[in-house]
Each structure stands twice: as structure tokens, then as C-alpha cells.
Amino acid sequence: MLTGILAIVLLFLNTVILIGPMLLVALLKLVLPGVATKRACSATVMWIAESWAEICKGIFTLLTPTHWDIRGAEALRKDTSYLVVSNHQSWVDIPALVQTFNRKTPYFKFFLKKELIWVPFLGLAFWALDYPFMKRYSKAFLKKNPALKGKDLEITRRACEKFQGIPVTVVNFLEGTRFTPAKHAAQQSPYRNLLKPKAGGVAFVLAALGDNLDALLDVTVVYPDGETPGFWDLLSGKVRRVIVDVRTCPLEPRLWRSDYQEDPVFREEIQQWVSELWQQKDARIDAIRRELQDAQ
Numbered sequence: 001m002l003t004g005i006l007a008i009v010l011l012f013l014n015t016v017i018l019i020g021p022m023l024l025v026a027l028l029k030l031v032l033p034g035v036a037t038k039r040a041c042s043a044t045v046m047w048i049a050e051s052w053a054e055i056c057k058g059i060f061t062l063l064t065p066t067h068w069d070i071r072g073a074e075a076l077r078k079d080t081s082y083l084v085v086s087n088h089q090s091w092v093d094i095p096a097l098v099q100t101f102n103r104k105t106p107y108f109k110f111f112l113k114k115e116l117i118w119v120p121f122l123g124l125a126f127w128a129l130d131y132p133f134m135k136r137y138s139k140a141f142l143k144k145n146p147a148l149k150g151k152d153l154e155i156t157r158r159a160c161e162k163f164q165g166i167p168v169t170v171v172n173f174l175e176g177t178r179f180t181p182a183k184h185a186a187q188q189s190p191y192r193n194l195l196k197p198k199a200g201g202v203a204f205v206l207a208a209l210g211d212n213l214d215a216l217l218d219v220t221v222v223y224p225d226g227e228t229p230g231f232w233d234l235l236s237g238k239v240r241r242v243i244v245d246v247r248t249c250p251l252e253p254r255l256w257r258s259d260y261q262e263d264p265v266f267r268e269e270i271q272q273w274v275s276e277l278w279q280q281k282d283a284r285i286d287a288i289r290r291e292l293q294d295a296q
Helices: 002-031 036-061 091-102 114-118 121-129 141-145 153-160 182-187 199-212 231-235 264-295
Strands: 067-071 082-088 171-174 215-224 241-250
Touching: 002 036, 002 121, 002 231, 036 091, 036 121, 036 141, 067 091, 082 091, 082 199, 091 171, 091 215, 091 241, 114 121, 114 264, 215 264, 241 264
Parallel strands: 067 241, 082 171, 082 215
Antiparallel strands: 215 241
């Protein structure tokens, strides 16, 4: 209990102390003219965010016994653009990604709903961090407003123009939600350890950013102790070990050659690619768990 409370206090102080300078630089970026000036402000904001993440890592190292068993991350580079896809089981997955990628790749970004830009403080921070805001129209909405077909992708592509020529790491949780046995059963998932992946989201990211991405980082997070831990378990020192397996794969231009919504052949091709990716991940989780059993 004391470890968890102390961790929360230190993480809170780290956030409160560093969010002030970040928001100040964000405001300067908003009002100062010139592309070079705005890029300098963006670089400063990224440095602050990476420093915040590095201090968070230090807090976990100082207070908790967690061993971050990171595999396959030796050749990561900060001058390369990556698409990260990962399974998703717990809020602990986020610290796991921070432990794996902070200051080893460009600071990672998530695609966010456009409405989040209006959240006080956080919206400005997301904007300062150059998180791409996207607007997705549902099939029902497009059926009533056919003139808007393709506009959501056009808006997102414009939001991603700032990444042209700049290394970026984009994170996508293909399952769309955290894994639980109940969700797994309700979905009748064909995978032993995973929920069904959603191909539409990653197709949208590839369509918006494909030409700017160099490689895929296929990330598999495994918790060896059995039950999936919660964030409080991590804070209070109950998580002994987290395995993060990283596999670097090429990204082929065929993955963004057409329109996912309008081209049924292309849609089936992307769904097949995602399915094969998930089958390999499912097998890799089984292999890691067998390795852990053999070690015991």
C-alpha cells in the first residue's frame, strides 16, 4: 500500500512539474510564426515528453521489483519511422511500451478522435505533441451523406502532413479493447490468447501514413505470473516480470495501395494480412508460455 501511494505521488509530481513547461512551449508554438520555429517548439515538447517518460521509468525502477524482459529491441533507431501493433490486456501495457521504446524510437503517437482536442489541458498537450486527430464517419452517416465519402481520410492525411520527412512512431492496438476471458468468449475468438483484431483501424493508419513508415514493430506483451495485472498491481510492486517481445517486419506498399472501404478485394487482402499477423502472435504467446513452464 505504501509503495503504491508513494509511486502515485511521485508520478503525479513528475506530471505536474513538466506539464507546465510543455503547455508553455505549446502556446509559443501556437502564436509564433514560421515553420522552423514551430518545428523547434515541437522538438522541445517531444524532449519534455521523453524526459517525463524517462523519469516515470526511474520511479518504477526505484520503487518496484518489476523486471522488464524486453526482447528484439536491440536494433531500434530514432531516425526511423515505425508502425507499432500490440496485443492489449491491461493498463500496464502502456508502461511496457514506454520501457521498450522511450528514447530508442521517435516518441510514440496515437491517432485520436478529433473531439479530444477540446479536453482542457490534455487537448493542448496532444496538439503540441503532434498527435494526429482523425475524424471517422460511420457507414450509416456516409449512406445519408455520400458527398462526404473519403473526407475523413483526407482530414487525417492533412493532419499527418507534419510528419513528412520526420521520424515518427505510431501505436495501434488492433483488438480495440483490453483482453478479458469474458470478451474472448463473447467474440468466439478463433485465437487462444487474443481477441479478434480490427483491420479497419490499421488500414486507415496505413492509408494516411504508409509512405512515411519504414517498418512494422509487432509487439507481444506477456505477463508470466498468470493473471493479467492491473495498474495498481504495478504501482504497489506486485508485478514481478513483464515480457515484451518485439519483431521487426517490412511494410510493403501494397498495404496502402487502395481504398479499404470501397475496394472489397483490397479489404479482404488487408484482413488476411492482419489475420496472419494475429495467428503468428497467438503462436508466439503459446511459445513464450511453454518456455516459462520449461524453465520452472
